Amino acid sequence: MIDLAQYFPIANPTLIFFVVLLIILFAPIVMGKLRIPHIIGMVLSGVLIGRYGLNILERDESFELFGKVGLYYIMFLAALEMDMEGFRKNTGRMTLFGLLSAGIPFVMTYVIGVTLLGYSTAASLLLGCIMASNTLIAYPIVSRYGLGRKPSVALSVGATMVALLASLVTMAALVSTFRGGSGWLLWLWFVVKLTLYGVAVVMLIPRLTRWFLRRYSDAVMQFIFILSMMFMSAALSEAVGIEGIFGAFIAGIILNRYVPRMSPLMNRLEFIGNALFIPYFLIGVGMLINVRLLFQGGGIVWGVLAIVFVGTVGKALAAYLSARLFRLPLSSGHMMFGLTSAHAAAAIAMVMVGMQIEVAPGTYLVGDDMLNGVIIMILFTCIISTLVTERAAQQITLRDQDMVEDDTHVDDEKMLVPVKYPEYANRLVNLSILMRNEKLQRELVCLNVVYDDQDMRKNQQKGQQLLNQVQTYAAAADVRMQTQVRVAANIANGIKHAFKEFNTSEIIIGMHTHREVSTKFWGAFHQSLFNGLNRQIVMARLMEPLNTIRRIQVAVPSRAQFEPGFYRWVERLARLAGNLDCRIVFHGRDDTLGFIEKYILNRHPSVRYGLHSMDHWNEMPTLASTIAADHLFVVVTARKGTISYKNALERLPDELTRYFSGTSLMIIFPDQYGDAMDEMTFAQAQHTEEQSAYEVVVKWIKKKLHL
Numbered sequence: 001m002i003d004l005a006q007y008f009p010i011a012n013p014t015l016i017f018f019v020v021l022l023i024i025l026f027a028p029i030v031m032g033k034l035r036i037p038h039i040i041g042m043v044l045s046g047v048l049i050g051r052y053g054l055n056i057l058e059r060d061e062s063f064e065l066f067g068k069v070g071l072y073y074i075m076f077l078a079a080l081e082m083d084m085e086g087f088r089k090n091t092g093r094m095t096l097f098g099l100l101s102a103g104i105p106f107v108m109t110y111v112i113g114v115t116l117l118g119y120s121t122a123a124s125l126l127l128g129c130i131m132a133s134n135t136l137i138a139y140p141i142v143s144r145y146g147l148g149r150k151p152s153v154a155l156s157v158g159a160t161m162v163a164l165l166a167s168l169v170t171m172a173a174l175v176s177t178f179r180g181g182s183g184w185l186l187w188l189w190f191v192v193k194l195t196l197y198g199v200a201v202v203m204l205i206p207r208l209t210r211w212f213l214r215r216y217s218d219a220v221m222q223f224i225f226i227l228s229m230m231f232m233s234a235a236l237s238e239a240v241g242i243e244g245i246f247g248a249f250i251a252g253i254i255l256n257r258y259v260p261r262m263s264p265l266m267n268r269l270e271f272i273g274n275a276l277f278i279p280y281f282l283i284g285v286g287m288l289i290n291v292r293l294l295f296q297g298g299g300i301v302w303g304v305l306a307i308v309f310v311g312t313v314g315k316a317l318a319a320y321l322s323a324r325l326f327r328l329p330l331s332s333g334h335m336m337f338g339l340t341s342a343h344a345a346a347a348i349a350m351v352m353v354g355m356q357i358e359v360a361p362g363t364y365l366v367g368d369d370m371l372n373g374v375i376i377m378i379l380f381t382c383i384i385s386t387l388v389t390e391r392a393a394q395q396i397t398l399r400d401q402d403m404v405e406d407d408t409h410v411d412d413e414k415m416l417v418p419v420k421y422p423e424y425a426n427r428l429v430n431l432s433i434l435m436r437n438e439k440l441q442r443e444l445v446c447l448n449v450v451y452d453d454q455d456m457r458k459n460q461q462k463g464q465q466l467l468n469q470v471q472t473y474a475a476a477a478d479v480r481m482q483t484q485v486r487v488a489a490n491i492a493n494g495i496k497h498a499f500k501e502f503n504t505s506e507i508i509i510g511m512h513t514h515r516e517v518s519t520k521f522w523g524a525f526h527q528s529l530f531n532g533l534n535r536q537i538v539m540a541r542l543m544e545p546l547n548t549i550r551r552i553q554v555a556v557p558s559r560a561q562f563e564p565g566f567y568r569w570v571e572r573l574a575r576l577a578g579n580l581d582c583r584i585v586f587h588g589r590d591d592t593l594g595f596i597e598k599y600i601l602n603r604h605p606s607v608r609y610g611l612h613s614m615d616h617w618n619e620m621p622t623l624a625s626t627i628a629a630d631h632l633f634v635v636v637t638a639r640k641g642t643i644s645y646k647n648a649l650e651r652l653p654d655e656l657t658r659y660f661s662g663t664s665l666m667i668i669f670p671d672q673y674g675d676a677m678d679e680m681t682f683a684q685a686q687h688t689e690e691q692s693a694y695e696v697v698v699k700w701i702k703k704k705l706h707l
Contacts, residue, residue, distance in 0.1 A: 009051065009058040016057055019049065024279045037386040039138060042279050043379065046286020053291075063284035070281025071345045072248035073273040074139050076230050078157045079252020080259055080266065081148030084581050085606045087253075090155060097155050097322040098162020101340050102132040105314030106167070112310045117303055123365055125174050126354045130347045130374060131311035133167040136160055137285075137342035137382050138389035140278055142335075143270065145393040149261075149606075152332035152396075155322070156339035161249055164346055168243060171350055178357050178365070193240035201233050201247075205254045210548050210630070213258065217426070217545070219476065223268050229255060243349065257581035258547050262433050264476030265547075285344050289379045293372045303373040308380045315341040331395040338389030343381045347374055413437055416504040418447045418495050422466050424510050427542045429470045432508045433477050434546060434579045435538075435572045443480035445502045446470050449494035452487050460485050492528035499533060506536035506568070511665065530639065534672035536565050538572070541665040544630060549664065552577055553627055554634040555620065556588030561595040562643040565671025569636060570596055574604040585610040587623060617648035624659035634666040642672060 010016055027041035049056040087094075106128040113124030142153050176186065212225050230251045237247030259266050293300050316337050323333030351374045354366030415432045419425035432444055448463035450456055467483035474481040482502065488494030499507065507529070530537050554573060560566055577584035584607065586596050593611045600609050614623070627633050637652060638645040656665065 009055050011058065013062070016060070016062065019057060020280065020283060023049070023283060024275070027279075037138075037141060037390045039140060039282060039386045040383055042282035043286040043289075043382050046283040047289050047291060047379070048286075049283075050287030050289070052287075052289065057287070059284060059287045063280065063287065066277055066280035067284035068244070068281075070273070070277040070279070070284075071135070071245055072230060072234055073277045074136050074281070075245045075249040076252040077143065077270060077273055078136055078139050078148070079249050080256055080269070081143065081261065082154050082157060082253070082256060083149040083606050084253075084256050085608050086149070086151060086154050087158065090151065090158070093322075093326055094155055094158030095162055096325075097318065097336070098159035099166065100318040100322055101134070101159050101315060102163035102166040104318045105311050106132040106170075108310045108314045109307065112306055116306055119370065120359075120365075122174060122178075122359065123354070123367075123370060126171060126350065126365060127307070127370065127374075129167040129171040129174070130343065130350050131307065131314065132170075133164045133343065133346040133350070134160055134315065134340045135342050135344040135346055136339055137282070137344050138338055138385045140274055141386065141389045141393055142339070143274065145397055147335075147393055147396060150332070150335070150396060152323070152328060152335040152392075153339065155326070156336050157249075159322075159336075160340060161246065163340070164243070165246070167346070167350075171353070172241070175353060175357060178359065190241060194242070197236055197240045197242075198250075201236065201250055201254060205229055205233065205251065206258075209255060209258050213545050213548050219264060219268065222265055223272075226255060226259065226265065226269065243346070245345070260434060260547055260579045260581075262436075262438055262477060262479075262579055263430065263547065264473060267477050281345075285348075285378065285382070288348065289375055290372065291376070291379070293376060300369065300372055300376070303369060304376045304380070307373055307377045308384075311343070311377070312341055312381065312384060329399070331392055331399055334388055334392035335396060338385050338387075338392050341381055341388065342385030343374075343378055347378060351375075411437060411440060412505045413440060414442055414445065414502070414504045416445045416447060416495070416499055416502060416507045417470075418449065418498075418507065418509050419466060419470060420448065420510070422469060424542075425466055425470045426473050427546065428508060428510055428540065429473055429481075430546055431538075431540055431542065431576075433474065433479055434576050435508070436479075437575070441480075443482055444474060445482045445484075445498070445504055446474075447484055447486060447495065447498050449486045449488050449491050449498075451491070452489050456487060460487070490528075492526075492532065495529060496532055499535070506538065506671075507533070508538045508540065511539045511541040511667070530669045534639075536568055536671045537669040538569075539667040539669075542632075543662065543664045546580060546632075548630055549580055549632045550582055550630045551628070552580075552582060552584040552632045552634060553623070554584065554586045554588075554636065555614070555623065556586055556592055556596070556636050557617065557638060557644045557646060557649070558589045558592060559644040560588070560636055560638075560670070561592050563638070563670045563672070566595070567599060569668050569670050570599050571603070573634065574600055574607050574609075577609070578604055578607045583608040583610060585612055587612045587614040587619075589613070589615065617646060620655050621659050624663075627660065627663050629662070632664045632666060633660055634668065636668045636670065639669060639672060 010019065023042070023045045027045050028038040031038050031041035047053050050059060109131040110124045110128040113119040113127045114121065117124075119127065136157065139157075142148055142150075147153055172190075209225075209229065213222065216222065216225075230248050232247075233251035233254075234244035234247035237250070238244045259269065294304070319337035319340060320333045323330070323336055328336075351366055351371055355364055355371065357365040359365050413436065415436060417428050417432050419428060429444070429446065436442070436444070446467055448467055450459035450463055463485040467485065471481050471483055484498065486494045486498055488497070495507065495509075498504075509526075509529070511526070526539065552573065573584060586593055586609070588596075590613055593613070597609070597611060600607055635652065635656070637649055656667075
């Protein structure tokens with residue numbers, strides 16, 4: 001009879017990786033059938049295959065390595081997906097929630113440890129530190145639902161860092177009393193190291209990132225560079241005496257604006273983390289848990305129940321009290337409780353430190369009872385956290401459903417992107433991805449037009465290769481794309497015919513980059529395009545990668561608010577600024593700026609914006625002095641015969657060429673579809689009282705746009 005036990009635990013690295021991949025593949029399928037969050041399946045699978053379960057796998061160095069990378073990834077992705085404007089505005093709230101999330105469980109656990117569990121004062125303090133901290137074990141659920149920028153999620157992520165820092169500092173003070181290293185000089189040196197670390201990463205990482213992204217566009221190189229910045233920050237944080245997850249989180253905060261949420265780079269980072277590293281971490285956590293201890297006597301059961309109950313109740317009190325103080329809905333309170341109630345990596349690290357502290361000969365600060373209680377507690381809190389977070393994510397999604405439908409059901413958005421040059425095409429596609437409405441999930445249309453001449457066949461092949469390139473780029477950002485190589489006797493006519501054939505709503509096209517002053521700035525091709533189409537056309541000259549743009553400056557002509565396409569281009573620019581996490585400044589007349597401000601406050605409250613009064617279009621040369629190399633200058637112009645057209649726009653080509661030759665530039669021709677505003681309506685806007693006049697015109701525009 002064959003003894004199968006001799007083949008286990010598996011030691012072959014190939015088979016170990018194979019078994020792990022099988023778990024990552026089938027755990028979500030099985031858990032989905034049972035309607036249980038996938039994360040619980042990963043942890044329970046680790047329990048099953050570990051040495052305390054069926055002993056199929058040994059927890060070797062691969063689980064240590066990939067597990068640590070997975071933990072870093074959770075914190076890094078949480079920081080990358082945060083709404084940085086909300087983070088800046090809610091720093092005080094995050095700190096308060098973090099202190100409550102650490103303080104309440106700490107006090108409650110300490111009292112229970114001393115009174116009911118009979119632990120020493122020092123052991124109870126260490127247990128309080130363990131329960132004060134938490135791990136964002138359920139964050140992948142938030143990513144799956146696309147809720148990373150919700151206020152409750154941002155508060156939970158920030159509070160996790162505050163609570164973890166507070167618990168680690170308290171534990172460090174406790175450990176130093178046993179090792180004879182306490183004193184004000186020790187803490188002064190710690191503060192100095194922490195300050196130097198903060199200054200180093202804030203000064204170094206942004207400069208390195210801008211330099212690298214401007215010079216190297218290769219997808220693999222950018223991915224490796226971003227990961228190297230994360231690990232550098234984590235290694236430096238460990239060097240100054242802080243857990244590496246702090247460094248990963250800080251790196252994510254710093255790199256947030258350089259990795260747009262809707263970009264191929266972000267998609268690659270999320271894919272690798274969610275497909276491999278994070279599941280590896282979860283399985284490794286499960287392999288540490290010894291469920292058999294629950295059946296070895298009532299003492300361990302009582303200890304586990306007491307720790308889980310007190311720690312969970314403490315986290316719940318902190319979450320719901322904070323939600324009440326911040327006037328957030330109950331579903332947000334559920335989310336805050338779910339994300340901050342799990343314990344894993346930090347708890348393991350702290351309990352291992354306690355096992356090395358000898359309080360008496362042969363006696364250690366953490367005994368077997370506490371060790372086993374903490375390990376079992378990890379399993380229960382992970383299950384509670386994932387169940388609550390999953391339910392909260394569903395509630396928040398349903399709560400926002402009406403608003404999502406309102407945003408999508410009347411929008412005719414479908415973008416056409418003509419491309420010609422391989423070295424420039426990806427930037428145009430990236431621009432369209434950052435300006436599109438991700439909720440609509442509509443495909444882009446990419447077009448290459450070739451002349452009908454003797455080189456037509458050769459140019460068609462080159463065009464198809466170019467379209468394959470941009471289609472791959474869009475797919476990396478999880479964006480669908482239609483492509484077409486079109487043969488035409490005239491390039492502009494080919495684009496116009498494709499525009500109508502695909503029923504698109506706007507065009508995003510590249511511009512030349514020559515610097516000489518020319519009266520033929522537009523060229524016959526571009527001029528034929530914007531004169532022949534009355535829909536929105538965006539002409540872009542991108543001298544820098546979009547994710548290195550620090551500010552968007554927009555010149556707006558007077559009476560622009562009366563154009564039918566006014567809200568369309570404001571919406572596109574607001575999305576671009578939000579996705580790039582950069583400030584956008586509008587220059588124009590006060591009345592026009594008032595409409596822009598109201599729209600952004602109502603539809604994009606998290607976008608950082610500024611308003612600058614520009615009474616006359618002649619101020620364009622002065623405006624040029626405020627445009628830096630890493631700014632994007634946007635000019636909203638107008639076609640002849642439209643409401644916002646003025647004679648000064650005739651000088652626009654010369655001014656752009658003379659004053660903005662090396663600047664990243666975007667020129668927008670707004671929509672002119674529908675009936676032009678009749679003379680009676682415009683006269684009413686000119687001769688009635690100012691506020692009521694604007695109301696008349698805005699009502700007319702909204703009626704035409706079905707807003």
